[in-house]
Amino acid sequence: MTLAEVGHGLVLIGTGVGSPTQMSVAGVEYATKSEYRFLDGYTSVLGEIDSQLLETQVGTIETLLRNDVENPRRILELAKEELVSLLVIGDPLQATTHVDLLLRCHDQGIPYEVVHAASVTTLVSGGIGLQSCRFGRQVTLTFPVGDYLPTSPLEILCESLFLGNHVMVLFDLDPTGSGDVKPIPMTPEQAVLTLELMAQKLRHDLPPHLNEDELAADDVRGRLRARAVQERLAAPVRQWFGILCSDLGTTEKRIRRGSLGTLSQLRDGEIHCLVIPGELQGLEAEAVEKLIPPA
Amino acid sequence: MTLAEVGHGLVLIGTGVGSPTQMSVAGVEYATKSEYRFLDGYTSVLGEIDSQLLETQVGTIETLLRNDVENPRRILELAKEELVSLLVIGDPLQATTHVDLLLRCHDQGIPYEVVHAASVTTLVSGGIGLQSCRFGRQVTLTFPVGDYLPTSPLEILCESLFLGNHVMVLFDLDPTGSGDVKPIPMTPEQAVLTLELMAQKLRHDLPPHLNEDELAADDVRGRLRARAVQERLAAPVRQWFGILCSDLGTTEKRIRRGSLGTLSQLRDGEIHCLVIPGELQGLEAEAVEKLIPPA
Numbered sequence: 001m002t003l004a005e006v007g008h009g010l011v012l013i014g015t016g017v018g019s020p021t022q023m024s025v026a027g028v029e030y031a032t033k034s035e036y037r038f039l040d041g042y043t044s045v046l047g048e049i050d051s052q053l054l055e056t057q058v059g060t061i062e063t064l065l066r067n068d069v070e071n072p073r074r075i076l077e078l079a080k081e082e083l084v085s086l087l088v089i090g091d092p093l094q095a096t097t098h099v100d101l102l103l104r105c106h107d108q109g110i111p112y113e114v115v116h117a118a119s120v121t122t123l124v125s126g127g128i129g130l131q132s133c134r135f136g137r138q139v140t141l142t143f144p145v146g147d148y149l150p151t152s153p154l155e156i157l158c159e160s161l162f163l164g165n166h167v168m169v170l171f172d173l174d175p176t177g178s179g180d181v182k183p184i185p186m187t188p189e190q191a192v193l194t195l196e197l198m199a200q201k202l203r204h205d206l207p208p209h210l211n212e213d214e215l216a217a218d219d220v221r222g223r224l225r226a227r228a229v230q231e232r233l234a235a236p237v238r239q240w241f242g243i244l245c246s247d248l249g250t251t252e253k254r255i256r257r258g259s260l261g262t263l264s265q266l267r268d269g270e271i272h273c274l275v276i277p278g279e280l281q282g283l284e285a286e287a288v289e290k291l292i293p294p295a
Numbered sequence: 296m297t298l299a300e301v302g303h304g305l306v307l308i309g310t311g312v313g314s315p316t317q318m319s320v321a322g323v324e325y326a327t328k329s330e331y332r333f334l335d336g337y338t339s340v341l342g343e344i345d346s347q348l349l350e351t352q353v354g355t356i357e358t359l360l361r362n363d364v365e366n367p368r369r370i371l372e373l374a375k376e377e378l379v380s381l382l383v384i385g386d387p388l389q390a391t392t393h394v395d396l397l398l399r400c401h402d403q404g405i406p407y408e409v410v411h412a413a414s415v416t417t418l419v420s421g422g423i424g425l426q427s428c429r430f431g432r433q434v435t436l437t438f439p440v441g442d443y444l445p446t447s448p449l450e451i452l453c454e455s456l457f458l459g460n461h462v463m464v465l466f467d468l469d470p471t472g473s474g475d476v477k478p479i480p481m482t483p484e485q486a487v488l489t490l491e492l493m494a495q496k497l498r499h500d501l502p503p504h505l506n507e508d509e510l511a512a513d514d515v516r517g518r519l520r521a522r523a524v525q526e527r528l529a530a531p532v533r534q535w536f537g538i539l540c541s542d543l544g545t546t547e548k549r550i551r552r553g554s555l556g557t558l559s560q561l562r563d564g565e566i567h568c569l570v571i572p573g574e575l576q577g578l579e580a581e582a583v584e585k586l587i588p589p590a
Contacts, residue, residue: 107585116413116417118413127409129394135432
């Protein structure tokens with residue numbers, strides 16, 4: 001029995017990336033049937049025109065910020081009696097927050113359903129001619145908050161590239177770290193600067209877990225990461241090759257390749273992410289060269 | 296200008312996973328407007344009911360097997376004059392074949408467009424309570440053809456788990472390796488057996504690139520993989536913990552957890568894939584325990 005037949009519960013619906021026409025037929029149907037519709041405006045962001053188009057498509061929607069999503073008492077109370085949709089930009093289960101929501105439904109006996117959609121991961125891995133199966137773990141760059149700047153994203157990036165994998169680098173959209181303001185996506189310039197700051201920190205003061213001399217001889221995992229960081233940082237960050245994906249899923253979509261230095265100077269576009277390819281195999285080199293223009 | 300306005304060209308459209316109602320609104324629109332509609336029946340497979348539903352949704356569709364997709368002269372000739380849709384189950388750009396198609400369009404000056412959808416990767420990484428960002432490279436198990444059984448999928452699997460990543464294991468659906476027959480998805484039993492055969496091969500005759508004694512002292516990458524394989528194979532394959540995802544995106548969807556031995560005995564379901572989790576962090580352990588029933 002579907003939730004629409006049950007008559008109450010929570011449906012998490014992915015809107016896809018970019019235009020709301022990327023939402024699935026099933027998603028539109030569920031959203032239209034729902035008594036209450038909310039949009040998660042905290043894990044991603046939708047432009048003015050797309051917001052209007054979305055409401056034309058499914059009906060009026062209330063946008064929620066972080067506190068409403070992470071402390072979802074109101075949503076859950078409503079879902080005990082009525083059909084409630086929470087629309088999430090991209091796929092609805094790529095963020096921990098939404099898994100947490102399902103766990104709360106589970107604990108409180110509220111029926112739930114998930115309607116998937118393409119996420120930015122889908123668009124990027126497929127859309128730039130690289131084999132999706134050759135992507136390693138993705139990495140997210142967060143804004144430095146005061147002096148606090150963990151270097152683990154750069155370490156994972158280096159490790160993955162060293163193993164020959166491609167790496168997708170997502171950009172944060174919350175400069176305050178609080179989630180309670182309208183999201184402001186990181187620019188390419190800020191992203192490259194953040195990577196440079198991490199690299200500088202590692203070059204200046206190598207932590208023990210990346211210092212081969214301080215690692216046990218048989219610590220193969222530690223040694224791998226140390227070697228990977230050392231090799232990658234031999235070249236300045238601005239010289240690394242990357243592919244910048246901007247405003248995917250919209251008519252303004254732009255995908256460009258070049259050194260991170262060059263990409264960091266691009267000023268157009270609202271939402272970006274970056275791919276740093278590992279070894280290019282088979283068709284990949286040809287696809288990157290032909291399908292992606294240089295910046 | 297969109298392709299529908301141009302009036303001719305090739306549109307690759309993802310149908311999503313399972314029911315065709317997972318296709319996006321934009322996808323339905325493009326397919327409906329197309330003069331010719333094809334379905335790639337070689338990289339994945341659609342049930343009888345879903346095929347009919349798809350045709351009701353967008354119009355009559357011709358199903359293609361491998362030869363027609365890999366030697367797409369007919370499709371491309373048509374796309375030079377008319378609007379042609381190629382529907383692909385899941386997301387349209389997760390397989391190399393479709394990237395190759397775009398390259399041919401590029402070379403022949405045929406306009407093209409891609410309409411994305413959720414792929415099985417999206418559904419799995421989000422749908423089982425594990426953080427999508429903690430998945431390493433995915434692995435595909437192919438049917439052994441005669442005596443030919445490469446062990447690299449098992450090696451990549453071990454390496455990724457050793458690094459703490461989760462691993463998605465996709466199953467092949469072409470026992471002949473030719474792509475010219477209707478696909479027959481691998482069963483959980485065949486998949487576990489294939490993993491066991493690979494493990495047996497490695498245990499019986501360790502190749503030099505996995506033998507720590509034969510590796511240079513500073514070959515950290517080789518040593519990591521050798522260690523990873525050695526540690527993982529210390530336990531029999533049937534004792535490893537896994538999550539089996541069956542018929543995702545359909546109303547018959549089932550996700551179950553247990554040892555690979557137990558999972559291999561499940562007989563229901565048509566299309567499966569397997570996740571072998573790395574270290575469970577944060578909410579993950581709770582989500583797996585509460586949201587996924589034991590087999």
